[in-house]
Amino acid sequence: MSSYTQKKGFGAAVWDYITTVDHKKLAVMYLLAGTLFFAIAGFEALLMRIQLMKPNNDFVSAGFFNELLTMHGTTMLFLAATPLLFAFMNMLVPLQIGARDVAFPFLNSLGFWLFFLGAVFLHLSFFMGGAPDAGWTSYASLSLYSPGHGIDFYVLGLQISGAGTLISGLNFIVTIITMRAPGMTFMRMPLFTWTTLVASALILFAFPPLTIGLLMMLVDRMFGGNFFDHTMGGNTVIWEHLFWIFGHPEVYILVLPAFGLFSEIIPAFSRKRLFGYSSMVFATILIGFLGFMVWAHHMFTTGLGPTANAIFAVATMAIAVPTGMKVFNWILTIWGGSIKVTTPMLYALGFIPSFVAGGVTGVMQASAPLDYQLHDSYFIVAHFHYVIVGGIVTALFGSAHFYWPIFFNRMLNEALGKLTFWVFFIGFHLTFFVQHFLGLMGMPRRVFTYMEGQGWDQFNYISTIGALMMGVGVILMVINCLMSIKGKPAGRDPWGDGRTLEWSIPQPIPFYNFRQTPLVRGLDPWWIEKQEGNKEATFAEPIGDIHMPNNSAIPFVISLGLFIAAFGALYNTDADKPWSIYVLIIGLAITFGAMIVRSVKDDHGFHLHKEDILEIEEQLYGKGGNK
Amino acid sequence: MSSHDTPVVAKSQAQFEYDRHHNAVHMRKQVINFAIMIFLTFIAFAVVAAGFSKYFIAPLVLLLACVQVVLQLYAFMHLEDKKTHFGGVIAFFMWMGILIAFTFFLAFLTIIWW
Numbered sequence: 122m123s124s125y126t127q128k129k130g131f132g133a134a135v136w137d138y139i140t141t142v143d144h145k146k147l148a149v150m151y152l153l154a155g156t157l158f159f160a161i162a163g164f165e166a167l168l169m170r171i172q173l174m175k176p177n178n179d180f181v182s183a184g185f186f187n188e189l190l191t192m193h194g195t196t197m198l199f200l201a202a203t204p205l206l207f208a209f210m211n212m213l214v215p216l217q218i219g220a221r222d223v224a225f226p227f228l229n230s231l232g233f234w235l236f237f238l239g240a241v242f243l244h245l246s247f248f249m250g251g252a253p254d255a256g257w258t259s260y261a262s263l264s265l266y267s268p269g270h271g272i273d274f275y276v277l278g279l280q281i282s283g284a285g286t287l288i289s290g291l292n293f294i295v296t297i298i299t300m301r302a303p304g305m306t307f308m309r310m311p312l313f314t315w316t317t318l319v320a321s322a323l324i325l326f327a328f329p330p331l332t333i334g335l336l337m338m339l340v341d342r343m344f345g346g347n348f349f350d351h352t353m354g355g356n357t358v359i360w361e362h363l364f365w366i367f368g369h370p371e372v373y374i375l376v377l378p379a380f381g382l383f384s385e386i387i388p389a390f391s392r393k394r395l396f397g398y399s400s401m402v403f404a405t406i407l408i409g410f411l412g413f414m415v416w417a418h419h420m421f422t423t424g425l426g427p428t429a430n431a432i433f434a435v436a437t438m439a440i441a442v443p444t445g446m447k448v449f450n451w452i453l454t455i456w457g458g459s460i461k462v463t464t465p466m467l468y469a470l471g472f473i474p475s476f477v478a479g480g481v482t483g484v485m486q487a488s489a490p491l492d493y494q495l496h497d498s499y500f501i502v503a504h505f506h507y508v509i510v511g512g513i514v515t516a517l518f519g520s521a522h523f524y525w526p527i528f529f530n531r532m533l534n535e536a537l538g539k540l541t542f543w544v545f546f547i548g549f550h551l552t553f554f555v556q557h558f559l560g561l562m563g564m565p566r567r568v569f570t571y572m573e574g575q576g577w578d579q580f581n582y583i584s585t586i587g588a589l590m591m592g593v594g595v596i597l598m599v600i601n602c603l604m605s606i607k608g609k610p611a612g613r614d615p616w617g618d619g620r621t622l623e624w625s626i627p628q629p630i631p632f633y634n635f636r637q638t639p640l641v642r643g644l645d646p647w648w649i650e651k652q653e654g655n656k657e658a659t660f661a662e663p664i665g666d667i668h669m670p671n672n673s674a675i676p677f678v679i680s681l682g683l684f685i686a687a688f689g690a691l692y693n694t695d696a697d698k699p700w701s702i703y704v705l706i707i708g709l710a711i712t713f714g715a716m717i718v719r720s721v722k723d724d725h726g727f728h729l730h731k732e733d734i735l736e737i738e739e740q741l742y743g744k745g746g747n748k
Numbered sequence: 749m750s751s752h753d754t755p756v757v758a759k760s761q762a763q764f765e766y767d768r769h770h771n772a773v774h775m776r777k778q779v780i781n782f783a784i785m786i787f788l789t790f791i792a793f794a795v796v797a798a799g800f801s802k803y804f805i806a807p808l809v810l811l812l813a814c815v816q817v818v819l820q821l822y823a824f825m826h827l828e829d830k831k832t833h834f835g836g837v838i839a840f841f842m843w844m845g846i847l848i849a850f851t852f853f854l855a856f857l858t859i860i861w862w
Contacts, residue, residue: 298834322841326848358860366852413848417855429859 140672142226148212155204162196170588176573186569187254194257216623219302224295232289234680239282246274261349261360290324304641316381327370334363365416373412379516390466391458397450404443430489437487464538468519479507500560526611548590555580620645625658682712781823
């Protein structure tokens with residue numbers, strides 16, 4: 122049956138991607154969508170930096186600056202970093218644990234489409250009467266009084282894409298717990314799988330508070346509720362708590378998988394097993410747990426009282442301990458290794474000092490009395506950009522180089538990659554290092570301009586130059602990705618230093634991942650096989666029928682219904698738009714109709730027979746194969 | 749035999765007796781737990797009827813409620829069942845969720861609604 126490997130026309134290929142439930146194709150879609158929103162949010166950052174380049178600048182207006190800073194933060198956190206990490210989770214986790222797909226392929230697709238259409242909805246606000254402008258934290262004391270529909274776009278868009286994230290998180294938890302190959306015990310799981318598991322558990326516990334907070338905000342804005350209105354007996358601080366109960370774990374949801382990615386890159390290019398594997402696992406779980414106990418450190422100046430401030434200050438400082446364990450373990454993994462400074466390793470080496478710098482300023486802010494000085498100043502901006510760019514973006518760029526062959530069976534250009542690293546890395550430090558001093562000199566964050574003669578001019582100018590360099594770095598990275606289309610096939614384990622199961626699969630990876638389920642004989646199973654001179658993984662079963670899920674358009678239709686309904690809900694508050702209620706009803710009808718179809722119609726998937734598998738493998742890896 | 753067929757195996761006498769004993773032990777546990785829960789409910793009603801101070805009644809009833817929740821989870825919702833796949837993981841997630849939710853509850857009670 123050659124229909125599995127036939128070349129498809131353009132329309133058929135698009136339909137294939139819309140209906141796919143294959144975790145590898147969804148990973149590519151997450152990668153593309155995440156890159157798109159990363160570029161948009163990066164562009165917004167550049168506009169802000171140009172505005173702040175000199176004092177009293179009028180490049181953008183004050184109102185538009187507020188929209189830019191809100192959308193930059195919201196997009197980078199929810200719609201760029203999260204999906205880009207989901208791209209790696211989707212691609213790598215099933216391959217690392219020896220599974221043929223995630224536990225719920227249908228939900229995987231639903232998660233992607235909810236995220237994507239929610240993100241598109243949020244971005245349409247720019248063209249439909251103004252974007253949200255109350256900061257990514259959208260504090261109720263600001264957002265309740267924001268005119269226009271900006272905040273409504275924020276509430277509805279994040280509600281939809283947040284549901285997608287929650288669904289995906291649940292899916293990863295079940296996948297990692299139940300779908301591991303024989304021999305893949307918990308303490309043999311690669312560290313990226315471990316961090317994905319812990320980050321997904323954080324998603325499971327952290328997103329419901331956000332959902333509730335957004336729902337309360339929606340009721341307050343659209344139905345005249347008073348949850349956050351103190352004049353009517355509400356309390357505006359409740360939003361801050363709900364947001365940060367979600368918001369603080371959210372940064373660990375992002376940074377833990379980044380730690381996991383570096384814990385794969387560093388052993389690979391030190392050619393040495395990860396130092397202190399079990400302490401790394403322990404530290405990951407501890408960071409995840411403590412991440413829930415520290416949210417109020419974002420609110421020291423709200424007036425919680427000295428007791429609460431002291432408790433949350435101490436809890437926050439405690440997080441430095443497991444994080445420090447991780448840093449020392451990475452350094453000791455490199456120590457004495459046979460180090461190969463490839464582009465991914467370069468990013469890892471740049472990550473360690475940058476992230477430590479961000480962590481140390483974090484501990485400074487954890488001390489509540491000092492935080493009264495630092496709060497809402499550029500010092501905070503410098504701190505979290507050191508953590509997020511230095512920790513997460515370097516992880517994403519480094520692993521893009523490292524895992525590009527897994528995604529596309531192509532290598533990225535090493536020389537261009539190293540150039541990209543230096544341009545981006547120097548630009549990053551140029552942008553944010555001076556912002557520490559701007560903060561200490563008293564420059565507040567979220568201001569659209571400043572007066573001259575306060576000693577801020579020079580540092581702001583330097584910061585903008587750095588931001589432009591980061592922009593150039595991102596463009597170089599995109600050029601590198603596009604150039605790889607014309608590259609040669611990479612083949613199996615192209616770095617030669619792969620340690621985990623994903624490198625044991627022949628390239629291009631067939632849609633069923635593993636012809637036979639592998640047998641895992643220890644930590645770093647592919648390294649063990651290579652040490653014993655084996656050309657393939659050891660298998661746990663003979664070649665037999667493979668059960669695979671069917672493609673489905675229903676996830677897209679469910680998400681599209683919510684996307685349409687969101688417009689109805691948005692305009693329902695306007696007296697001059699009576700049609701909006703019908704849009705809301707039609708949208709919800711589409712969603713629930715699709716859900717009913719899914720429930721009523723049984724879909725058992727299909728079986729791939731032994732002859733089909735052999736034929737596919739012949740086409741992929743036989744003569745003229747390996748494209 | 750294909751892997752989809754259900755094998756039919758007759759129970760041996762030893763297996764039958766083992767199962768019967770096991771079921772009897774299980775049944776006894778269920779009844780004891782049920783009796784304890786009825787008794788705890790009775791105490792809750794009794795302290796209210798006896799007219800103690802409300803500063804005594806409220807914490808006691810809350811404490812009894814917590815005990816009831818745990819009993820319910822373990823006795824009737826199979827949290828103690830060692831045969832459940834990944835029972836330990838499920839229990840761990842449940843307790844972690846309860847612990848985190850309790851922290852939020854405590855924080856809201858002490859520093860927002862003071």
